[in-house]
Amino acid sequence: MARVFISHSSRDERPAAEMKSWLETVGFEQIFLDFDHHSGIGLGADWERTLYREIERCQALVIILTPNWLESKWCFAEFTQARALGKPIFPVIETPSGETMIASDIQHLDLTKDREGGLERLAASLTEIALNTQGRFDWDTTRSPFPGLLAFEAEDAAIYFGRDDDIRALTERLNARRVQGGRRLIALLGASGSGKSSVLRAGVLPRLRRDGANWIVVPPFRPQSAPVDELARALSLALGRGNEWREIRSQLQDGDFRSIAADFVHDLRVTHNALNAQILITIDQAEELFSTVPDADRQAFFTGLNTILEGDLPLIVVAGLRSDYLGSLQTEERLTAPFEEFSLKPMPLERIDQVIRGPAKVAGLRVEDSLVARLTKDAETEDALPLLAFALRELYDRFGKDGDLTLAEYEALGDRANDLTPLENAVKRKADDVLETARPNEIELQALKDAFVPAMVRVNDEGEFVRRPAQWDLLPAASRDLLEHLVKARLLVLRQDNDVRVVEVAHEALLRKWPKLAGWLTDEREFLIGKSQLERDVADWDRASETQKPLALLSGLKLSRAEVWLKERPQQLDDRERAFIAKSVDAANTSRRRALRNRRFVTWGAAAAAAIIGIFGWWAYGVYQERNIVRHEAARTDIRGELIAYATAKGQYALDTMEGSNTSPYTSALVKALRSRSRGVHGALTALNQRVVENSKGRQRPFISTSMNGEIYLWDQPDTRKRLALVISADHVGRDASPLQAPRHDADAFAQVLRDAGFKAGEVIRLHNPDKEKLLSTLSQQLQALEVADLQRKDAGSITVLQGIEGLRVEPAGITVKAADPQQQRRRRTDQIPERVPYNRGLETEQREASDNTLYVFYYAGHGAAIDDGEYIVLPSDQDVQSQDDISKTGVNLTRISNAITERAAAAIMILDANFTFAFSRDR
DSSP, X not given: OOOEEEEOOGGGHHHHHHHHHHHHHTTOOOEEOTXXXXXXXXXXXXXXXXXXXXXXHOSEEEEEESHHHHHOXXXXXXXXXXHHTTOOEEEEEOOOSSOOOSOTTSOOEETTTOHHHHHHHHXXXXXXXXHTSGGGSOOOXXXXXXXXXXOOOGGGGGGOOSOHHHHHHHHHHHHHHHHHOOOOEEEEEEOTTSOHHHIIIIIIHHHHHHOTTTEEEOOOBOOTTOHHHHHHHHHHHHTTOGGGHHHHHHHHHHSOHHHHHHHHHHHHHHHTTOTTXXXXXXXXXXXXXXXXXXXXXXXXXXXXXXXXXXXXXXXXEEEEEEGGGHHHHHTOTTOOSOOEEEEOOOOOGGXXXXXXXXXXXXXXXXXXXXXXXHHHHHTXXXXXXXXXXXXXXXXXXXXXXXXXXOHHHHHTTSBGGGXXXXXXXXXXXXXXXHHHHHOOOHHHHHHHHHIIIIIIEEEOTTSOEEEOOEEGXXXXXXXXXXXXXXXXXXXXXXXXXXXXXXXXXXXXXXXXXXXXXXXXXXXXXXHHHHHHHHHHHHHHHHXXXXXXXXGGSOOHHHHHHHHHHHHHOGGGSOXXXXXXXXXXXXXXXXHHHHHHHHHHHHHHTHHHHHHHHHHTHHHHHHHHHHHHHHHHHHHHTSOOSEEEXXXXXXXXXXXXXXXXXXXXXXXXXXXXXXXXXXXXXXXXXXXXXXXXXXXXXXXXXXXXEEEOSSOOOSSSOOTTOEEEEEEEEOOOOSTTOOOOSSHHHHHHHHHHHHHHTTOOGGGEEEEESOOHHHHHHHHHHHHHHTOGGGOEEEEETTEEEEETSTTOEEETTTTEEEXXXXXXXXXXHHHTSOOOOOGGGOOOHHHHHHHHTEEEEEEEEXXXXXXXTEEEEEOOOSSOOOSHHHHHHHEEEHHHHHHHHHTTSSOEEEEEEEEEEEEOSTTO
């Protein structure tokens, strides 16, 4: 049964003893009561350490809640310790007087009103906890207690520790939907590496399977490349007819999805002898629906899923989804059924002890206290959870055979020479060991790089490297021996997808923590971004009708870039992409030949044209005027200026939190103006001033500074135009600042406006609550992607130099744009780059043509601050903001961002919906 800790005041020993006696009568034997002669604190023992140790060991905390308990700081310390460890807490109200609530989110049992019923509910809850403890799951001793980078599976339920509260909360949410109804699609959200798959596979699902009368758990599945196929396999396994999955797939594809699903519900209930059970369908790594599944298959899957969710079938679907794909789920047109979110937070550091000692205890291992303390300290880093899991697996495989895991053994995994902790070094060391053992030649090493880039890695919409599955047979033959070694090292996973073998990275931490691979990816970032765009262009071309296909072919800069890839990187393109590029090249050549013939025709017919003009002068003059209008309109669409719009004047305060407002007045008016398809953005922004003033009752007054030569348009841009947009929202700053309600809604709305205006997914980077490093890194990457004046990034100490713009340098701390050191400038000019001049000093005609087709949109929704040295956007921080120094540390100067963008793009639209919540400067 579950171990129970009784928390009580020393003045309430009688009710505490009665609670212990009652627990024993209902079958609970492992009960800690501090003054008990047998199980309490012994004479001479360190009572404080004993209390904390017993709280850590227990599975539930029962509080004897009285005024005496509420007055005791030690009782409250027991409560906070148990809560920090994620223990179930049951406050039992013994006295009716005074304050009786200690936490609004915890159910209290009031024994003063219904003692018998309250104790009955307590016994039922404790019994359920006892059934769900890891010790009740079978454990295969031939398995490793630490699975490494791989997710925990159902077979690992006995060694899965540290997520008790998340497992219990999600289980309770599912049971509530089973009993009460409501939304039947739950999205389990979490960042990469947060452990979503493990929570589902080793935590929630094994526990629900025990409740066979109420739940029929369909085996979890990944969408991979064919989600309907994978769903059919899962259903066939649940029915005990694994070999019949192709028949089930045919039924799902060809019939009425809802009626077929109803038949499956009936069959599953009969098969499992549970006629009233709820069916649970689990989609693991649901982001694959948006990243690897072809459009037609995604449409078919969501259409079917929506059909069964909108009916009254006893079906609940839970989908593990990376947080950065929530927007894709929200905007999926074929999914109209409502869903709810369940967020999985990063693993708290105080749980590291459980993650280490829990599996070790099950496997009979002894762990040094100093090792646990060191691992907890080292886990304060990026990718902490996967790195910890991998380091523990390495530690066990290398040193665990003697039954002990020690600090000295852990330190042997580190790299002191390069100042890498064992946690940071474990993945790097394992991967480097593979190469050192295999001793690949240059051809094999290049083949391995080609296998990763681009088949196994892509760049997502936020500019991050993420994994994707690749067909084994399509990878370079020379790479397969090295790939098999990496599979044996558990850094890659090789599996069967339908009748095809698929290989993928075990965890994205490998992309960041193996320096060789990280270097390859950095070198190939531009190609990976372009390759993602090419894949979308091919998909658009495939979907286009025959009459529209010529319009969907590549042209301009995209075509020029793709032609180079076709010549230099044919092995990194698939057959469809090569054929698409070839068709685009043929179409462009045909168009050029037609244009050449037309020019010759015009030359040969000049005399005849002159005669015709003489005869039909009046008509020709009309045509001339018409053509002038066309030329004028073409000139107007050429971006040759900059437009910078500030949402809030200096010193104004946040209006996003106004009662009844979902978005700020500025953003609401801006989105409305842009969605009206008004041709001139400048005019639209000018026109909305009045609306903002009216909506905010005069408290918010935007102003616009502009330097224009012609007008700027967001719509109907030529394919050759380079477009990028960075959309940011930040809803909190400092520990004590209240989060704003609207910035995320503002940024989402504006990002959608850009997409509606023709921006493709890869051209709009959406960041929410970025820290300063993340924002500056993303901005730097985007500026380089503009390809203006052959921009290249070169790191020189702490200064990031963007080559190709003479006289400027960019420092990461605030994007400071200023004159570079003349001596350094001379070295750069003579050693590395051709001489160029900044755009603001006037580019040569041929350089101007390269940059005329660029447009950069910068949108920020969140906090702003006005201090003595300028206006800042303020990014999330865990420190209090009390002074100008705090602002300069947490914020980024607006003028410097503006300079950084306008120096690298022929035009920029900067729209800052910053709410100036701080005004430290007296004159602002």
